[in-house]
Amino acid sequence: MLLGPAIDLLLEPFAYQYMARAIWVSALVGAVCAFLSCYLILKGWALMGDALAHSVVPGVALAYLLGFPYAIGAFTSGIIAALGIAFVRRLTMLREDAVIGLVFTTLFAIGLLIVSINPTSVNVQSIVLGNILAISDDDVTQVIVIAAISLAILGLKWKDLLLAFFDESHARSVGLNPWLLRVLFFVLLSACTVAALQTVGAVLVIAMVVTPGATAHLLTDRFGMMIGLAMLIGAATSALGAYLSFFLDGATGGLIVVLQTLVFLAAFVFAPKYGRLAARRSARRSAEVIR
Amino acid sequence: MMRDRPTPSIEVNDITVSYSNGVAAVRNATFELGPSTICALVGINGSGKSTLFKTIMGFLTPSAGSVRIAGLPVKAALRQGLVAYVPQSEEVDWNFPVLVEDVVMMGRYGHMNVLRIPAKADRAAVDQALDRVGMSEYRTRQIGELSGGQKKRVFLARALAQGSEIVLLDEPFTGVDVKTESAIIDLLRAMRDEGRLMFVSTHNLGSVPDFCDQVVLFNRTVLAYGPTATTFTEANLAQAFGGLLRHVRLSGPDLHDDADQRRVTVLTDDERPLVLYGERDQEKHVNPDRSETP
Amino acid sequence: MTWSAPAWLWSWFIDPLAHGFMQRGLVVAVLVGAVCALLSCYLVLKGWALMGDAVSHAVLPGIVIAHVIQIPLAIGAFAAGLGCAIATGYIKSNSRIKEDAVMGIVFSGLFALGLVLFVKVETDQHLNHILFGNMLGVQWPDVLEAALIAVPAIVIVIAKRRDLLLYCFDPTHARAIGLPVGTLHFGLLTLLALTIVASLKAVGIILVIAMLIAPGAIGYLLTKRFDAMLAIAAAAAIGSSVVGTILSFHIDGATGPTIVVVQSALFVLAVMIKRGGRSANA
Numbered sequence: 001m002l003l004g005p006a007i008d009l010l011l012e013p014f015a016y017q018y019m020a021r022a023i024w025v026s027a028l029v030g031a032v033c034a035f036l037s038c039y040l041i042l043k044g045w046a047l048m049g050d051a052l053a054h055s056v057v058p059g060v061a062l063a064y065l066l067g068f069p070y071a072i073g074a075f076t077s078g079i080i081a082a083l084g085i086a087f088v089r090r091l092t093m094l095r096e097d098a099v100i101g102l103v104f105t106t107l108f109a110i111g112l113l114i115v116s117i118n119p120t121s122v123n124v125q126s127i128v129l130g131n132i133l134a135i136s137d138d139d140v141t142q143v144i145v146i147a148a149i150s151l152a153i154l155g156l157k158w159k160d161l162l163l164a165f166f167d168e169s170h171a172r173s174v175g176l177n178p179w180l181l182r183v184l185f186f187v188l189l190s191a192c193t194v195a196a197l198q199t200v201g202a203v204l205v206i207a208m209v210v211t212p213g214a215t216a217h218l219l220t221d222r223f224g225m226m227i228g229l230a231m232l233i234g235a236a237t238s239a240l241g242a243y244l245s246f247f248l249d250g251a252t253g254g255l256i257v258v259l260q261t262l263v264f265l266a267a268f269v270f271a272p273k274y275g276r277l278a279a280r281r282s283a284r285r286s287a288e289v290i291r
Numbered sequence: 292m293m294r295d296r297p298t299p300s301i302e303v304n305d306i307t308v309s310y311s312n313g314v315a316a317v318r319n320a321t322f323e324l325g326p327s328t329i330c331a332l333v334g335i336n337g338s339g340k341s342t343l344f345k346t347i348m349g350f351l352t353p354s355a356g357s358v359r360i361a362g363l364p365v366k367a368a369l370r371q372g373l374v375a376y377v378p379q380s381e382e383v384d385w386n387f388p389v390l391v392e393d394v395v396m397m398g399r400y401g402h403m404n405v406l407r408i409p410a411k412a413d414r415a416a417v418d419q420a421l422d423r424v425g426m427s428e429y430r431t432r433q434i435g436e437l438s439g440g441q442k443k444r445v446f447l448a449r450a451l452a453q454g455s456e457i458v459l460l461d462e463p464f465t466g467v468d469v470k471t472e473s474a475i476i477d478l479l480r481a482m483r484d485e486g487r488l489m490f491v492s493t494h495n496l497g498s499v500p501d502f503c504d505q506v507v508l509f510n511r512t513v514l515a516y517g518p519t520a521t522t523f524t525e526a527n528l529a530q531a532f533g534g535l536l537r538h539v540r541l542s543g544p545d546l547h548d549d550a551d552q553r554r555v556t557v558l559t560d561d562e563r564p565l566v567l568y569g570e571r572d573q574e575k576h577v578n579p580d581r582s583e584t585p
Numbered sequence: 586m587t588w589s590a591p592a593w594l595w596s597w598f599i600d601p602l603a604h605g606f607m608q609r610g611l612v613v614a615v616l617v618g619a620v621c622a623l624l625s626c627y628l629v630l631k632g633w634a635l636m637g638d639a640v641s642h643a644v645l646p647g648i649v650i651a652h653v654i655q656i657p658l659a660i661g662a663f664a665a666g667l668g669c670a671i672a673t674g675y676i677k678s679n680s681r682i683k684e685d686a687v688m689g690i691v692f693s694g695l696f697a698l699g700l701v702l703f704v705k706v707e708t709d710q711h712l713n714h715i716l717f718g719n720m721l722g723v724q725w726p727d728v729l730e731a732a733l734i735a736v737p738a739i740v741i742v743i744a745k746r747r748d749l750l751l752y753c754f755d756p757t758h759a760r761a762i763g764l765p766v767g768t769l770h771f772g773l774l775t776l777l778a779l780t781i782v783a784s785l786k787a788v789g790i791i792l793v794i795a796m797l798i799a800p801g802a803i804g805y806l807l808t809k810r811f812d813a814m815l816a817i818a819a820a821a822a823i824g825s826s827v828v829g830t831i832l833s834f835h836i837d838g839a840t841g842p843t844i845v846v847v848q849s850a851l852f853v854l855a856v857m858i859k860r861g862g863r864s865a866n867a
Contacts, residue, residue: 046689047635091856093386098802101634105795109845116839207693214682214690254700261694274681348760370763378757387630387754388811397751401762407747433809
């Protein structure tokens, strides 16, 4: 029988502790990012997700260089980015996307410059592309703490956030503070960006905080359902990607995001109500009616 | 520039326009407009007015029926620069680094060589157009520095410089004060009197009888079209707007104590009201603004 | 000729250029800076910052595949970049997802695909060089290749600048006067993809986005005339390229990031000039 060796091969990754850990940490990060992605895609903030991911790079570089927790460095430079964007917006008439692009590329370049001047302290590739398979114990702790706190807050506040984003004035009228909720959201987003940095790296964080939400948006009209589906997709693709990367020399981030994109494309074509096939069917039907 | 221009006309022949998801935004719409006309396109928001405009401009292709402009297919008419378009204020990014004269010069691009280097005739046309709308002194202002009405005049100047016989205007009176509105209307009238066809999309009912000689009432399809006096009636409007208009009727007993059967009807979407006064079959359009200012 | 600048400043600028790699780096930096600057004016005005971001990331799989099937990397990169833009357009107009999200999905998917392929393919290319460029490692043939792409792109942008501007400012009017709007749209995308390909060897696919925003933003702040905006953007970018390249030699830092940081410093300066000018007027 060939089945025995095949199963052994498939189970082999679980024999290594670092693999098992990579798989469940990835799934956790994937789920939290997917939660946030539902809000991000509805508000049209995809660029913001990308921007935060790039902006944290100088903070991470400095943190590794000076030996303090990377999450703190990342978080600080994320906040600097947000303030910088708000500040430049106030001072100029530039379009928002240009301002965001300007600020995040500047910070990213500063990060690269720091790394290039001190090439030995950090591996730039692991920041930009992620390296979950070689994650240190300290970093795992940081990721878990971030993810757990974020999930807890989101679980408590998800309806408030939806209301504040959907209808700000009504949110105000029922006694919510939309400004505070927005700040809370961006704090959570930068925290999760920092966590996702470990799994997929700065460049691909945008997929983690956009693609699962967009996929779920094609599949359902109910927001609670959308969150559930997105988290499922985020967790499953992340776990599977980490698992597969055992056989593929470690391109974990790439694999996770490729899987997420494939799921999205499948939904784009086959989604029961909003897929291409469904649209073609209804176009044919309405053409018949006209005829 | 003095070459013979074809007689302006818009012929919309039984068109149906669908979104990519198969839903029809416009169904079986038919109407026809000729030269020396100001025609209003009236309908509620979401009635497919802008879809109709986009189809006339060739942005959308009807899935059935056809549009002909001055007897030509849309593409050919556009290539000849027959159609000018005055955009809604919200469609324009007013922060662009373009000056008033740059915008008007854009009307001349169809007449220029591939590098768009203006010739003497182009400059003359721009000067003339700016002069005509009374914006010459603002020519080196950045476009965003103008008031709402001035912006509209600049885009009308662009249409003039373009030399188009057909001008489409999308909601030209939004965000414009009454005084500027009447200045724009005077300009539209003058352009009509030179033989042009002006097609104005508006939900501003009050000013329609004031300056439009034709009306197309629109909601997914053409509900009625023809001369304003016979088409822009209470019954047709009620059909076009359903229950969506504020409708105030002051009939005999409310107005006076005698047996006079005349009544006042006010139709409004809370912008400028349409006021109808008279007996049922001889109601006349009254312009509230004009009657206030002698 | 009187030379008033102190001698040390002169030698600070000139001495590094004794090295051949510095000469090549400087030439390519100026070239890339100029073409990116011209394009950046349109991206900034049209709100296409994310499009620049997307196309630049999306070229990665094109590079890897081109390497595998042995065609020039530039061709693969170009095809992938343009493919990203086209796929984005298609998915956006056929689904309920907003454009920014679609762009994010498509380009991250392509970039991820590129990474996975890169790992599977044996290649002599350094991933770091594709991502961040290797300005001081370029050879004269690389400079020539960049020039062959950048110079025609510059010529086309300058020659067609008015049509492109009109397309960005008022596409409806552009169509009304019979301009080929579709051609202009894809022309601009093509120019963008070409620019990114030309910049590949020098600044890499991640940093090029910075050079595709900052110069246009600087020009936008300092003038209200479009031709002047193009000129200021180009001048700012070329100046930053020269200063950045020389500076990176002295501080021993990576060249691409240094140029970007210098550009950003110029942007801050432009904001201050603008603010100062306004308060002086008031």
